[in-house]
Amino acid sequence: PEEELRKGHRFPADKDLPKMVERAIEEKKTPTKTVLKEFQMLIGVCLWAALSTRPDCAYAVNTLAQGAIYANESLISAAKKVIIYMFHTKELGIGYDRCKGGYLTGYVDASWLEKRSQTGFTFLLANGSISHKSKKQELTAMSSCEAELIAASKATLELIYLRFFLEFLGVKLHGPTSLMIDSQSAIDLANNDRSTSRTKHLRRRDWKLRETIEEGVAQAKKIHTSLNPSDILTKPLVGQSFLMHREKLLNC
Numbered sequence: 001p002e003e004e005l006r007k008g009h010r011f012p013a014d015k016d017l018p019k020m021v022e023r024a025i026e027e028k029k030t031p032t033k034t035v036l037k038e039f040q041m042l043i044g045v046c047l048w049a050a051l052s053t054r055p056d057c058a059y060a061v062n063t064l065a066q067g068a069i070y071a072n073e074s075l076i077s078a079a080k081k082v083i084i085y086m087f088h089t090k091e092l093g094i095g096y097d098r099c100k101g102g103y104l105t106g107y108v109d110a111s112w113l114e115k116r117s118q119t120g121f122t123f124l125l126a127n128g129s130i131s132h133k134s135k136k137q138e139l140t141a142m143s144s145c146e147a148e149l150i151a152a153s154k155a156t157l158e159l160i161y162l163r164f165f166l167e168f169l170g171v172k173l174h175g176p177t178s179l180m181i182d183s184q185s186a187i188d189l190a191n192n193d194r195s196t197s198r199t200k201h202l203r204r205r206d207w208k209l210r211e212t213i214e215e216g217v218a219q220a221k222k223i224h225t226s227l228n229p230s231d232i233l234t235k236p237l238v239g240q241s242f243l244m245h246r247e248k249l250l251n252c
Contacts, residue, residue, distance in 0.1 A: 009088035012081065013060035013236040018113075020074055021067040031071045039071035042079035049086060053094055055122060056246045057082055058134040059233050066136065092250040100127040104166065106159050106179040107223070110151035111234035116140055117147035120233025121155035122249060123162055129249045131158055134233040148186035152220070153208040155179060159218055176216050179209065180223040182231075187220045 031039070043065055050061035060082050067075055108121040116139070122132040133154075141147035159177055166173060181187050190209045212218040225231060232245040 012085040055132040096126040096128040107230040108155040109230040110147040112144035112147040119151040145185040148183035
């Protein structure tokens with residue numbers, strides 16, 4: 001309906017989206033075939049764009065997909081909101097400029113939650129995003145620092161792949177790739193090869209960033225949260241912060 005299309009199209013998700021999905025999962029009400037089919041169709045419509053050219057919708061779509069088997073009318077309305085947002089912002093896209101941002105740069109963030117935290121990262125090259133991800137972490141992090149470190153390790157795996165791929169294409173990479181992190185404690189742990197009582201339980205794979213730093217492949221750098229575009233991939237932002245991060249990722 002025209003009236004629905006005119007409403008709430010500035011942001012893909014409301015602040016209460018995570019609680020809405022969590023509530024549906026906790027209730028465990030089996031949806032009817034009609035409701036389930038409609039929700040899956042809506043998520044399918046959003047998924048391709050969120051994974052490829054619309055990182056601004058990645059968090060909303062990933063969060064909604066977590067409640068797919070317990071779909072209800074509230075989740076269907078939230079999925080429709082994402083589609084309406086995409087409709088009103090269909091002119092947005094990722095642009096690349098070979099004269100700007102010639103270095104591969106990664107941005108990573110994590111939203112620490114009581115259960116499983118959310119990982120978000122993006123890599124920019126030629127002033128545009130060439131890779132992004134928003135995903136729940138596999139394990140429950142014991143602290144925000146641990147959540148950030150796990151997210152950074154996931155981003156490091158993507159960093160290694162992108163470097164290999166760019167080198168295969170003949171792109172010369174000079175020096176280590178910068179991975180921008182807004183947690184100073186996570187950076188300190190990544191640069192320190194000592195194990196402490198607070199970190200000795202971490203898996204070896206969660207220290208991947210430390211390994212790549214020692215090998216000279218990556219370097220961890222501090223960035224303020226307000227300037228970190230990957231923040232848009234870890235939580236339902238609204239207002240000016242969402243618009244600012246979106247402009248960084250969708251620049252044309």
